[in-house]
Amino acid sequence: xxxxxxxxxxxxxxxxxxxxxxxxxxxxxxxxxxxxxxxxxxxxxxxxxxxxxxxxxxxxxxxxxxxxxxxxxxxxxxxxxxxxxxxxxxxxxxxxxxxxxxxxxxx
Amino acid sequence: xxxxxxxxxxxxxxxxxxxxxxxxxxxxxxxxxxxxxxxxxxxxxxxxxxxxxxxxxxxxxxxxxxxxxxxxxxxxxxxxxxxxxxxxxxxxxxxxxxxxxxxxxxxxxxxxxxxxxxxxxx
Numbered sequence: 554x555x556x557x558x559x560x561x562x563x564x565x566x567x568x569x570x571x572x573x574x575x576x577x578x579x580x581x582x583x584x585x586x587x588x589x590x591x592x593x594x595x596x597x598x599x600x601x602x603x604x605x606x607x608x609x610x611x612x613x614x615x616x617x618x619x620x621x622x623x624x625x626x627x628x629x630x631x632x633x634x635x636x637x638x639x640x641x642x643x644x645x646x647x648x649x650x651x652x653x654x655x656x657x658x659x660x
Numbered sequence: 661x662x663x664x665x666x667x668x669x670x671x672x673x674x675x676x677x678x679x680x681x682x683x684x685x686x687x688x689x690x691x692x693x694x695x696x697x698x699x700x701x702x703x704x705x706x707x708x709x710x711x712x713x714x715x716x717x718x719x720x721x722x723x724x725x726x727x728x729x730x731x732x733x734x735x736x737x738x739x740x741x742x743x744x745x746x747x748x749x750x751x752x753x754x755x756x757x758x759x760x761x762x763x764x765x766x767x768x769x770x771x772x773x774x775x776x777x778x779x780x781x782x
Contacts, residue, residue: 587768649707
């Protein structure tokens with residue numbers, strides 16, 4: 554099974570900051586990676602698919618990059634509504650696996 | 661618009677069974693594979709199972725294989741998760757989610773329901 558290692562688990566930041574979250578796959582997953590945002594009490598929402606494609610309706614301050622085993626989610630200028638938990642998900646093969654999550658917190 | 665509405669969550673004793681349903685609308689249900697994902701209280705997301713658009717192919721996580729069964733009724737636009745031999749550690753919010761593909765290729769789920777809460781406790 555493919556394991557996803559996400560870091561950091563917690564990220565204190567301020568409005569306007571540029572932040573980066575990383576995910577590393579235990580083997581090559583090409584670009585079969587998505588990023589999700591989850592706010593408390595809500596279902597996850599897909600932000601990025603195919604590693605770098607922006608989901609329709611998602612602000613352009615979100616971007617994804619990487620292929621193979623190393624991936625990043627970048628938020629160029631944090632807004633108050635971005636404080637949430639973020640997960641990566643590989644969908645290269647079954648079983649799908651999520652990263653452990655990154656909680657973006659107000660500094 | 662795409663809507664997924666889970667139902668069937670409840671409080672059950674260990675060893676008992678429960679069936680979750682997910683009613684889909686706003687898209688051609690028979691054209692998309694579907695997934696179940698769960699989230700234990702205060703924990704991360706865990707993928708559980710997937711089913712192809714025609715129901716002919718299923719995949720499971722090791723943690724539920726042999727105990728849970730994913731199925732669908734395309735005539736009713738409904739996805740199911742039959743959960744048997746429930747354990748305390750199965751306590752979670754259970755989400756259904758739509759795949760972007762029908763079968764053959766695994767996609768990243770794009771639409772999710774709001775979840776059904778299952779509590780396993782004696």
